Amino acid sequence: MLEIEELTTDYGPIRAVDHVSLEVPEGSVMAVLGANGAGKTSLLRTLTGLVRPTSGHVRLGGRDITRLPVEEIVRAGMAHVPEGRGVIAELTVQENLRLGGLYRGKAAAPPSEIYELFPRLEDRRGQPASRLSGGERQMLSIGRALMGRPRVLLLDEPSLGLAPVLVAQIMSLIRRLADTLGLTVLLVEQNARSALSIASRGVVLNLGRVVAEQDPQKLVADDQLLHAYLGF
Amino acid sequence: MSVLRRALGASTLLRSLTLVLVVGLILLILSDSLSAYRDLQLATGAYYFCVLAGLTVLAGSSGQISLGHGAFMAVGAYTVAKLGNAGWALVPELAASVVVTLAIGIPVGVTASRLRGPYLAGATLAFAVGLPALADKFPAFLGGENGLSINPPTPPSSLGATFPLERWEAWIACAGALVVLFVFYNVTHSGIGRSLRAVRDDEIAASLAGLRVGRRQTLAFVLSAASAGLGGGLLVVVTQLATPGAFPLQLSLTLLAGVVIGGLGSLVGAVWGAALLVLLPNWTNDVASSFSLSTNVSHNLPLAVYGLVLIVAMLLWPSGIQGGVRAIATALRGVVASRSGRGRSDGSEDAGANILSVRVSSGAGGAGGGGKPPSET
Amino acid sequence: MTKFIDLTLNGISTGAIYAAVALALVLIWRSTRVVNFAQGAMLMVTTYIASAVIGSGGSYLLGFVVALASGFLLGAVVERVAVRPVESAPPLNAVILTLGLYTLIVAVAGMIWGNTPRSFPAAFSLRGYTVGGTTLLFTPNDTFIVLVVIAVAVALALLFRGTSLGLRMRAAAFAPEVARLLGVRVGRMLTLGWALAAMTGSLAGVLVAPSVFLGPNSFDPILIIGFVAAVLGGLDSPPGAVVGGLALGVTLSYVSGYEGSALVPLAALAILVIVLMIRPTGLFSATRERRV
Numbered sequence: 001m002l003e004i005e006e007l008t009t010d011y012g013p014i015r016a017v018d019h020v021s022l023e024v025p026e027g028s029v030m031a032v033l034g035a036n037g038a039g040k041t042s043l044l045r046t047l048t049g050l051v052r053p054t055s056g057h058v059r060l061g062g063r064d065i066t067r068l069p070v071e072e073i074v075r076a077g078m079a080h081v082p083e084g085r086g087v088i089a090e091l092t093v094q095e096n097l098r099l100g101g102l103y104r105g106k107a108a109a110p111p112s113e114i115y116e117l118f119p120r121l122e123d124r125r126g127q128p129a130s131r132l133s134g135g136e137r138q139m140l141s142i143g144r145a146l147m148g149r150p151r152v153l154l155l156d157e158p159s160l161g162l163a164p165v166l167v168a169q170i171m172s173l174i175r176r177l178a179d180t181l182g183l184t185v186l187l188v189e190q191n192a193r194s195a196l197s198i199a200s201r202g203v204v205l206n207l208g209r210v211v212a213e214q215d216p217q218k219l220v221a222d223d224q225l226l227h228a229y230l231g232f
Numbered sequence: 233m234s235v236l237r238r239a240l241g242a243s244t245l246l247r248s249l250t251l252v253l254v255v256g257l258i259l260l261i262l263s264d265s266l267s268a269y270r271d272l273q274l275a276t277g278a279y280y281f282c283v284l285a286g287l288t289v290l291a292g293s294s295g296q297i298s299l300g301h302g303a304f305m306a307v308g309a310y311t312v313a314k315l316g317n318a319g320w321a322l323v324p325e326l327a328a329s330v331v332v333t334l335a336i337g338i339p340v341g342v343t344a345s346r347l348r349g350p351y352l353a354g355a356t357l358a359f360a361v362g363l364p365a366l367a368d369k370f371p372a373f374l375g376g377e378n379g380l381s382i383n384p385p386t387p388p389s390s391l392g393a394t395f396p397l398e399r400w401e402a403w404i405a406c407a408g409a410l411v412v413l414f415v416f417y418n419v420t421h422s423g424i425g426r427s428l429r430a431v432r433d434d435e436i437a438a439s440l441a442g443l444r445v446g447r448r449q450t451l452a453f454v455l456s457a458a459s460a461g462l463g464g465g466l467l468v469v470v471t472q473l474a475t476p477g478a479f480p481l482q483l484s485l486t487l488l489a490g491v492v493i494g495g496l497g498s499l500v501g502a503v504w505g506a507a508l509l510v511l512l513p514n515w516t517n518d519v520a521s522s523f524s525l526s527t528n529v530s531h532n533l534p535l536a537v538y539g540l541v542l543i544v545a546m547l548l549w550p551s552g553i554q555g556g557v558r559a560i561a562t563a564l565r566g567v568v569a570s571r572s573g574r575g576r577s578d579g580s581e582d583a584g585a586n587i588l589s590v591r592v593s594s595g596a597g598g599a600g601g602g603g604k605p606p607s608e609t
Numbered sequence: 610m611t612k613f614i615d616l617t618l619n620g621i622s623t624g625a626i627y628a629a630v631a632l633a634l635v636l637i638w639r640s641t642r643v644v645n646f647a648q649g650a651m652l653m654v655t656t657y658i659a660s661a662v663i664g665s666g667g668s669y670l671l672g673f674v675v676a677l678a679s680g681f682l683l684g685a686v687v688e689r690v691a692v693r694p695v696e697s698a699p700p701l702n703a704v705i706l707t708l709g710l711y712t713l714i715v716a717v718a719g720m721i722w723g724n725t726p727r728s729f730p731a732a733f734s735l736r737g738y739t740v741g742g743t744t745l746l747f748t749p750n751d752t753f754i755v756l757v758v759i760a761v762a763v764a765l766a767l768l769f770r771g772t773s774l775g776l777r778m779r780a781a782a783f784a785p786e787v788a789r790l791l792g793v794r795v796g797r798m799l800t801l802g803w804a805l806a807a808m809t810g811s812l813a814g815v816l817v818a819p820s821v822f823l824g825p826n827s828f829d830p831i832l833i834i835g836f837v838a839a840v841l842g843g844l845d846s847p848p849g850a851v852v853g854g855l856a857l858g859v860t861l862s863y864v865s866g867y868e869g870s871a872l873v874p875l876a877a878l879a880i881l882v883i884v885l886m887i888r889p890t891g892l893f894s895a896t897r898e899r900r901v
Contacts, residue, residue, distance in 0.1 A: 050790075079790075082790060088783050148791075
C-alpha cells in the first residue's frame with residue numbers, strides 16, 4: 001500500500017532522511033523507532049508533503065504522490081496525526097472532528113462513528129478542545145484523522161505524555177483499526193516496546209538512515225540493537 | 233604607522249573622532265566648491281541624516297520600528313523656532329531642541345520599549361498624526377496652520393561679508409550631522425551596540441543573559457528621538473519655517489523608506505537614505521516636466537517611489553542597499569577564501585546584522601506538527 | 610444635556626464605522642498575523658471607484674455594491690501578490706510592506722484623482738431626527754450606518770461559526786499546518802480572509818465618506834482609530850472589534866465635543882497606550898498570548 005523508495009530529505013546542509021526505503025503492506029502496522037533526532041518525524045513530514053524531499057519516491061496504492069502538495073496527498077488517502085496531537089484548541093471537539101472530514105465531503109465518516117469508538121469524546125463534544133486531557137486529545141486527533149476514511153494513517157509519537165494504561169489502550173485501538181478497517185499504519189514511537197507489541201514489522205532509524213528492519217519479536221529480543229539506538 | 237593603526241583598532245572613541253574629522257574635512261572642501269543650490273541640498277541631506285541615523289540604529293540595532301520620528305522632528309523644529317524668535321543664539325537653541333526632544337523621548341521611549349512589532353508601529357503612527365495636530369489646538373502659542381517663522385542665521389563677520397548664506401547653513405547642518413555620526417558610531421560599535429543587537433536577535437536569550445532589555449531599548453529610542461529633534465531644529469535653521477504641514481504622516485513614512493533603502497542598522501546606509509530623500513524630489517520633478525506629466529502626478533511621484541522602495545525592499549531585498557553591499561562583500565570573501573583553500577568565513581554576523589534577514593521567531597506557526605528543523609508551511 | 614445626547618448618538622454612528630475598520634483589521638490579523646496598515650488606503654481606493662460609478666450616472670446602490678465588490682477583489686489580490694511572500698517572514702517585514710503599500714496606494718490615488726477632497730453622496734437623509742421640539746444630531750443616514758455594520762458583523766459571525774467554509778477559515782487561521790494536514794487549502798482560505806476583510810473595510814469607506822469627504826488622505830484618522838479599536842477589543846476577537854469600535858467612537862465623540870477635534874488622535878493614542886500597558890492582548894481576547 002505504501003512504498004517508500006530511496007527517500008532523502010535535506011534541511012539545508014543537514015540530511016534528515018537518508019535514502020530510506022520501506023514497504024508497508026495494506027492493513028499492517030509498521031513501527032518506526034529511533035532516538036530523538038533520528039529522522040522519524042522528518043520522515044513523516046516528508047511523506048505528507050509538509051517538507052519537500054530532495055530525491056526518492058513515495059507511492060500510495062501504486063500512485064506516485066512524491067511531489068504533490070499536502071492537500072492532494074491528504075485527499076489521496078494519507079492522514080497524519082502530528083507530533084503533539086495537533087488538536088486545534090480554539091475549536092470544539094465536534095468542530096475538530098467535522099474539520100477532519102470536510103475534504104471528503106459526502107464520503108466522510110459521520111461523527112457518530114467516531115463517538116462510538118471514543119465515547120469520552122461524545123461527552124465533551126461541545127467543549128473547546130483546550131479543555132481536554134492528554135489522552136482525550138490523542139483520541140480526538142486520531143478520531144479526526146479517521147473522519148476522512150484514510151487508507152494510510154501516520155502517527156507521530158501518540159504515546160507521548162500519556163500514562164501507561166492509556167498508552168496500552170491507544171496501542172490496542174490502533175491494532176484494532178488496522179485489523180478491522182484494513183488501515184495501513186506507520187507508527188513512529190520512542191516507546192519501542194509498546195509500539196513493537198502491536199506491529200507486524202519494525203524499523204529502526206538512526207541519523208535518517210534505516211539501520212534495522214525486522215520482525216518485531218526479533219527486535220525486542222535484540223538487546224544490543226535496542227540499547228545502541230534506542231537507549232535501553 | 234602601525235602604532236596608529238593599533239590605537240585606532242583598540243579605541244572606538246579614537247576611531248570615531250578620526251572618522252568625524254576626516255568626513256568633516258571632506259564636507260568642508262565639498263561645500264566650498266558647490267553652488268548655493270547644491271549647498272542647500274547638502275544642508276538638507278545633513279539634517280535628514282541626523283534623523284535617519286537615529287532611526288536606523290533604532291530599527292536595525294534594537295528591532296524597533298518607529299513611525300513617530302516626524303513628530304520628534306516637529307518638536308525640535310518648533311523649539312528652535314520659538315527660541316529663535318525669543319532671541320536665542322544658534323548653538324543654545326539647537327542644544328535646547330535636543331534637550332526638549334530628549335525629555336519627550338523618555339516617556340515615549342519607556343512606553344515604546346514595552347510594545348512590539350505592529351503595536352509599536354501603530355502607536356507611533358498615532359503619535360505622528362496626533363502631535364502635529366496640537367498646533368491647531370494652541371494656535372496662539374504654536375502659530376496654527378501658518379506655523380512659526382524665524383530669521384535666517386547670519387554668517388559670522390569673520391568669514392567675510394560675501395559668505396553665502398547657503399554655505400553657512402550647510403556648515404551648521406553638517407556640524408550637527410557630524411555630532412550625530414560621532415554619537416551613533418560610538419553607540420553601535422561599543423558594548424551598548426552589541427547588547428542592542430543581542431536584544432534584537434533574541435530578546436528572551438538576552439534578558440536571560442542578564443541584559444536589561446527594557447532599558448536598552450528605551451536608550452536606543454531616546455537617542456534616536458534626540459537626533460530627530462536635532463534634525464528638526466536644523467530643518468528650521470535651513471528653511472526658517474516650522475509649520476504643521478511640514479511634518480505630516482507622509483514624512484515619517486518617507487523617513488522609513490530612507491532607512492530601509494540604506495539597510496536597517498547601517499550608518500552608511502543612513503547616508504544613502506539621506507541622499508535619496510534629497511535628490512529624489514528633484515529627479516521626479518525633472519522626469520515629470522520632461523514627460524509633461526500633470527502636477528498631480530509630479531506632486532505624488534516621490535511618495536509613490538518611496539512606497540515602491542518599501543514594498544520591493546521587503547519582497548526582494550530585505551537588507552537594503554548597505555545589506556546588499558555587505559552580502560556581495562561576504563560572497564566575494566567566500567569565493568576568495570574557497571579558492572585559496574581556506575574555510576568559508578561565517579558571514580552570518582554581516583548578513584545577520586540586519587533584523588530583516590534574521591528569522592527571529594516563527595511568525596504564523598500553528599500548533600503541533602513540528603520536528604526540530606524548520607518546516608515549510 | 611442635548612449636547613451629551615447628540616455626542617453619544619454621534620459617537621455610536623462614528624463608532625460603527627470604526628467597528629467596521631477594526632473588524633477588517635482583526636479578520637486579517639487572525640488569518641495571517643499581519644496588521645494591514647494599508648487598509649485605510651485600500652478602502653479609499655474602493656470609495657473612489659464607487660464615486661466614479663455614481664458620478665457617471667450609476668445609482669448609489671450600484672456604487673455601494675461596486676465598492677464592496679472591488680474591495681473583495683483588491684483584498685484577494687493584495688494578499689496573493691504582495692503579502693503572501695512576507696507571511697512567513699519576521700513580523701517587521703510585514704509591517705514595512707503594508708506601510709509601503711499604504712504609501713504607494715495613496716500616492717497613486719493622488720496621481721489619478723488629485724489631492725483635493727471631493728464630496729461623496731450619503732445613502733439617506735442627512736437631516737437630523739426631530740424629537741419633541743429639538744433636532745438631534747442623529748440622522749436617518751446614521752441609522753443606516755449602524756444597521757448595515759451590525760448586519761455585516763452578524764453575517765460574518767454566521768459565516769465563521771455556522772458554515773463549513775467558516776470552519777476551514779478558522780482552522781487555517783488558528784493552526785495553518787494542522788489545517789493543511791486535514792486537507793484544508795490554507796492558501797485559499799487566507800486569500801478569502803483578506804478579501805472579506807477588505808470588503809468590510811470598503812463598507813466603512815463608503816459609509817464615512819460623506820462626512821470626511823473623499824481625498825487620498827481623508828481616511829488616515831479612520832485607520833488609526835480603527836487600529837486602536839481593534840487593539841482595544843483584542844486583535845484576535847471580532848466581537849471585540851465591534852465593541853471596541855463603538856466604545857471608542859462614543860469616547861472620542863465626547864473628547865471632540867468637549868475638548869475640540871484636534872485632540873482626538875492624541876486621545877486615541879492615550880487610550881491605545883493605556884490598553885497596551887494593562888492588557889497587551891486587548892480587553893476581549895483570550896488570555897493566552899499566542900506568541901512569546
